[in-house]
Amino acid sequence: MNRFLKSSRVKWISSMLIVMVVSVGLLGFNNDDKRNFSIIKNLDIFYTLFRELNSYYVDETNPEKLIKTGIDNMLESLDPYTTYIPEDDMEDFKFMTTGEYGGMGSLISKNGEYIVIAEPYEGFPAQKAGLKAGDKLLEVNGVHVVGKASSEVSELLKGAPNTPLKLKIDRPGTNKPLTIELIREKISINPVPYFGMVNDKTGIIILNNFTQNCSKEVEKALIDLKENQGAQSIILDLRANPGGLLDDAVKIVNLFVKKGSEVVSTRGKVKQWDKVYRATKEPVDTIIPLTVLISRGSASASEIVAGSLQDMDRAVLVGQRSFGKGLVQTTRNLSYNSKLKVTTAKYYIPSGRCIQAVDYSNRNEDGSVGLIPDSLISEFKTFGGRSVYDGGGVSPDVKVDITKYGNISFALVAQNMFFNFATDFCIKNKEISSAERFKITDAIFDNFKAFVASKEDFKYESATQDALKKLKQTAKREEYYEKSKAEFEQLEKLLKLDVQKDLNIFRKEISELLGAEIIKRYYYQKGAIKYSLQEDEELDKALEILSDPSKYNGILKGTVLSHAGDKRGIK
Incomplete structure (x- = not known):
């Protein structure tokens, strides 16, 4: 480590001096000498602390890891x-913003000591080469991967387009390992995994x-539904959509x-982030009845779309209160090809409200928020005069209570019972009926029960058992x-579990x-979506509203009671 210090000390000192000088130059515009001195002082403390730590700490240290830890903890406090x-x-980061990467086009997951193919994407190299959900990866380009973490295997699978990928796999139902060769491609995940008609009038x-x-992609789907499939009303499903790019939210x-309507505005400490975003193009359709499905997982750009359409009385929102992320991030370039994604502003939808639900600027003494x-929650009005509130996400006009699954369902998912049974099912059943017609029959369900019973390591606790365990702990204390x-x-x-x-x-x-x-094994993601739409409470409620023009218009005009005017969306 001393060699490291001797060879790089000049670089460190120079770098820190540059940082200090630049800081003074930039901050001089604020004419705040006390603040400038505080920054220079603390940067100097940080540098000298780092130098002494590397010189005298008892064990070898990793400078890059130490700095990264310091940066991460500093930013976490914001x-x-x-x-x-x-x-x-x-x-x-590029994949998150573009939906593109170089690879084979498949989800992978950990299943015991193996990394398995969880879902090959239809039309991409993995699926075209014959990989199937349930295949266990043994080697990737000659590298043994049994026992490795998902992240390590993912890095081995990714690579530049047009480069070869050779996989050795263990396929359930076969006697010996298989070798599959394919060529990586540029994988572009369509953000619209499905669009279609849900009845004869609604898409x-x-x-x-x-x-x-x-x-x-949304525009193409909308035009196709209207012009080719006869849609007379539209449902836009933003449930569990975590958000992303603000510009595309405005375009949607x-x-x-x-054209010209204000969609959202941003305001920050630095005036350059104060901006009004307007509709800049001619719309596709300003009168077609529209509902938007939202959930607790709908965040950021999803909330801009849903909240703006609600504020303009353009759509009826159905579902649960959204997440409540009203903060805007900007990406800034740093040295050595790194970046800082920094919160620079808050966004405000047309009524003037900011839906940010958590106050990060005023933390509790223990650091929690x-x-x-x-x-501090204020009332605002939509264009038609309906009451809406800030500070708590976007509240739906029509609230549908979220489906709560039993603990056994969570355990079945977490312990791969559904996944492993589906793998066995596919070995025994070469084909099934269409996604819209397929049902879990008594025979299939009985087979699943027998499958779970055969797994001695399957364990779970009911909510009641969990509560009893906590009660015992309290009683002992x-x-x-x-x-x-x-x-x-x-x-x-009395509460002993009976799994069957x-x-x-x-x-x-x-x-x-x-x-x-x-269904996913036979008809991929689109098939699974078609199947799930058959039993969907939020979708059914949206269809009910769209089928009743008086109710739909009444909600938008405020003559029919809705939940949008409830603080935090609570009944």
């Missing part, structure tokens, strides 16, 4: 969206994320509102447990999850 992106992570467009040019709103208090030990033991016996019984109790939700996993 908000979760201000992040440092080192050069090594640039490919992942649905599902948007998974706001990557570059996703607005073009523009499809449904007049909480929701913006009700006392307060010294009540020994006095009531017999009663606790009796209660434990619980499988029957939660059959409906288990069948839905199992069916979607099986």
Whole structure:
């Protein structure tokens, strides 16, 4: 480490001096000498601390790791969206913003000690080469991968387009390993995984994320539904969409509102981030009845689209209150091909409200953050005069309670029961009926129950058992447990799990999850979506509203009661 210090000390000192000088130059514009001195002082402390640590710490240290840890912890004290992106992570960052990467086009997951193919994307190299969900990866280009982490294997699978990839796999149902060779391609994931008609009058467009040019995909879907499939009303599904690029959010709103309409504005500490975003093109359709599906996982750009359309009384929102991310990030270039994604502003939708739900600027003494208090939540009005509120996400006009799954369903997913059963099912069944007609029959469900029963390592706790465990811990701390030990033991016996019984109790939700996993094996992602839309409460509610013009228009005009005017969207 001393060699490192001797060879790089001049570079370090020079770099730090440059940083200090630049800081003084930039901050001099603020004419705040005290603040400038504080920054220079603390940068000097940081440098000298780092120097002494490397010189005298008892064990060898990793300078890059130490600095990265320091940067990450510094940024974590601000908000979760201000992040440092080192050069090594640039490919992942590019994928998040563009939806593109070089590889074979498949999801992978950890299943025991193996990395398995979880879902090959239809039409991409993995699927075209014959890879199937459930295939276990043994080698990637000659590198043994059993026991490796998913992230390590993912890096081996990715690579420049037109480069070869040789995989050795263990396929369930075969006697010996298979070798599959393919050529990597530029993988571009369509942000609109599905659009189509859900009845004879209504079309649905599902948007998974706001990557570059996703607005073009939404526009193509909208035009196709209107002109080729006869859609007279539209459902835009933004459920669990985490957001992405603001520009594309504006363009999607523009499809449904007049040119020149204000969609969103941003305001920050630095005036250059104060900007008004307007619809700049002629819309596709400003009058077609429109509903937007949102959920707790709808965030950022999703909330701009949903909130703007709500503020302009252009769409009826159905579902649950959205996440509440009203912060805008800008990417700044750093040295050595790294970047800083920094929160620079808050966004405000047309009514004037900011839907940011968490107050990161005023932390509690323990460093935690909480929701913006009700006392600071303000009322705003949509263009038609309906009440809406800031500080708590976007509240739907029509609230649909979220489906709550039983603990057994979570355990079945987490322990790969659905996935592994579907793999066995496909070995025994070369084909099934269409995605729209496929059902989990009594025979299939009984086979699944037998499959779970055969797995001795399958374990789970019910919510009641979990509550009892916590009660026992509390009783022991307060010294009540020994006095009531017999009663606790009796209660434990009464609550002892019967897996087969619980499988029957939660059959409906288990069948839905199992069916979607099986359908994916035969009809890929589009098939799974078609299957899931058959049992969809939010979709059914949206269709009900669109089928009743008086109710649809009444909600938009405020003559029919909605939940948009409830603080935080709570009944």
